[in-house]
Structures are given as C-alpha cells and as structure tokens.
Amino acid sequence: MNYLQALTEFARAINEPNTANTAISPATQANMTVYRNNIRLNRANALKLAYPTVLALLGEEFFMAMADVYTQSTASTSANLHQEGHLLAEFIAQFAPTQAYPYLSDVAQLDWAMHQAHYADDHVGLSAAILAEQAQSLAQLKLLLHPALQIIESKWPIASLFAMHHGGAKPQDLYRGECVLVWRDQYQIIDAAPAAFFLALMQQLTLEEALLAGAAVDAGFDPASSLSLLLEQQLIIALA
Template sequence: MNYQQAIAEFARTIDQPNSTNSAISPATQANMAVYRNNVRLNRANALQIAYPTIFALLGDEFFMAMADCYTEQTPCHSANLQREGEQFPAFIAQFAPAQPYPYLSDVAQFDWALHIAHTADDCTTLSAQSLAEYVDELSELIFTLHPAVSIIESPWPIASIYAMHHGQAAPQDLQQAESVLIWRDQYQVIDAANAQFLRQLQQAQPLAQALMAAASISANFDPAASLGQLISQQLIIKITSTSTASSQGALQK
C-alpha cells in the first residue's frame, strides 16, 4: 500500500466507524474514535462559523445536534474547512426536526453565500471605460461576474431575518419573498426583475437576452441602474462579445 492509499484508507476509517484498516496498528485502531470525534467536532465548529444566522436562530444545542447529524451523514470533500458545509442548506431542507421552520434552508443559503463571498479570490475587475469600448455591440456582450457574487431568490424574507440578528427589527411578514444580491461582505435586497437579469448574466447569457428576461418580469426594470451597480461595485471581471469570440477569442481588459 502506497502513501496515498494509506491516507485514503485512514480517511475512510474515520468516516466509517465500523470499518477496519489493516494498515493501522491495533493500538491506533483502538483510538480511532478519538480521531473521529475530533474531526466531527472541527467540522461542526466550521459550520457554526459559516452559518452564524442559523446558529443564532436555533441556539447552541439544536444547531450542534443538527451539525453532528450532518457530519455523520455527509462525507467531508475538502481539506479546507472554509469550504465545509456547502451541502448544509440542502441537508437542512430535509432534516425532520427543522421542518417547522421552512425558511431555514434559504437563510442557510444566504449565510453560505456571504461566507463564500468573504473568502473568494481577488480578481481584476473592469471599469466603465472598458465597457464603453464595446458600446457598439452591447447587446451581444457576455459578462463574467466576480466569483464573490451570488443571487438568491427566496419566498421568505431571508435578508430581513439576517438583519434581525444584526440589530435591526424583525420582519413583519414571514411570507414576504426577497431576492438578494450578495458580494463580498455586502448584500442588497433587489426586485425579481433585477434578480432575473443578474442570474442571466451569471449564466453567461448575452446582454440582450438578460434584458429581455428582466423586462418580461417588469416593464419598469432599469438596466442602466443594474449595470451601474455592477461597475461601481467592481463586480465584472471579463467581457466577451459573441460576434467576435469565435474568431478572436475572449475580449478581456
């Protein structure tokens, strides 16, 4: 057994309490429960850091019990604990004791988006001057947004619930839908048309298609304001023109 196989076997033994590993000495085998408990505790603590709003909503005991169930049922896929918990919102959605709180999964998505935005890589962004160079082919442009950008659309007031745990008033209507643009350590509640527009851009659709999708939701959609925010917040990292990409490749400034 080579080194990589030994590490993989050790990890499998930690994830599977009833498994054995011939590469591990009997003395170490007897102490695997200590390793296993330490790993699960570290993962649970990482979840608490990544999901502060969920922790505040549920309290220590409920949250840590749910986190323990999650770590038991969900293998760790990354050595980076900052990426621990990507599947936690989906887990919460099907976790029976959390069913009385149907908004929890979407609030968890909000927490995770802020967490990922905070730790996203820095990127060189484009200025208004860069965009102006393509003014004659705006409708054909494809925008690549900063990896810190997330758009969450929820039937629940997820941003208001988050704000409540940061000193603001509680939401008056838990049935109020909210769409949220998240970037770095900031967020903004946006309307459905703006959310559709940004999601289209994030999915690498041409600007013309994104505009039509937003306009189909609201005739009052203001594309200049939405694009202006992306530029002012430095959230565009690349522009590609569909008319020239096939012959010249990506246009990047």
C-alpha cells in the same frame, strides 16, 4: 500491507468504530476516537463560521446536535474547511427536527452564498470608461461578472432574517418573499426584473438578451440602477 492499503485501513478504522481493525496496533486502537472527535469538531466549528444566521436562529446546542448528524451523514469532499458544509441547506430541508422552521433552508443558502463570496478570488472590475469605449457594440457583448456575485430567491424574507441576526429589526411580515443579490461582504434585496437581468448576465447571455429578460418580467424595467451597481461595486470583470 503497502502504503495505500494502509491508508484504506486507516480510513476504515475512522469510519467504522465498531469493527475490529488489525492494521492499527491493538494498544493504540482505542485512540482512533481522538481522530474521530478532531474531525467531527473541526467540521462542526467550520459549519458554525459558515452559517452564522442558522446558528443564531437555532442556538448553539441545537446547531451542534444538527452539525453532528450532518457530519456523520455527509462525507467531506475537500480538506479545505472553508468548503465544509456545501450541502447543509439541502440537509436542513429534509432534516426532521428543522421542519418547524420552513425558512431555515433558504436562510442557510444565503449564509453559504455570503460565505463563498467572502472567500471568492479577487478580480479587478472594469471601469465605466472601458465600457464606454465599447458603447457601439456593448449590447451584443457578454458582461462577465465577479465570481462572488450570486442570487438567492426565497418565498421567505431571508435577507430580513439575516439582518435581524446582524443587528437589524425583526421582519415585519414573515410571509413576504425576498430575492437577494449577494457579492463580497455585501447584499441587497432586489426586485424580480433586476433579478432576471442579473441571472441572464450570470448565464452569460448578451447584455441585450439580459435587458430583454428583465423587461419580460416588468415592462417598465429600467436597468440604470442595476448597471451602476455592477460598475460601482466593480462586479464586471471582463467583456466577451
């Protein structure tokens, strides 16, 4: 058996606990459980860190039981534990025991967006002065935005549920949807017109096209506050 064949046998011994494996010495074969447990616990603990609101909503016991099913049914694709759990929102949407909480999958999306924003690469934002230098041609340019910036839209009040588990009050109306702009360690509930504007920028349309996208949702769309948020939070990282 060569080295790569041995890795394949090792992986098989982890993945198939009930199949005999002649590659591993018989005396130590029972200890494969240690690796299975370590992997399961490392992944479940990473999920707890990435999904604090889902954890708070479900409680520790329910969350860990769900994490077990998730980690058994979903292979890790990255060895970096900060990437663990990228499919949890989809999983929650079809997991029978969480069907009683129809908002939970969207809350998971918000948790994941906050988690990714926390670890996104650093970029220096452009100043208003640099944008002003391009004032003549700005409308025809694309504003490249910080990779931490994301939009999560839900028919449930996901930001209010998130806030409730970070010291805020209980949402007053559970049937009012929220659209949430997420960036590094921060978020803001936004209206549909600014959401369309930001999404157009993220899709690398020109500033003019993004303004039109906002106006198409709401004829009275005023981009001033959206643009000043991007500038103040240093979220415009380049012009193209």
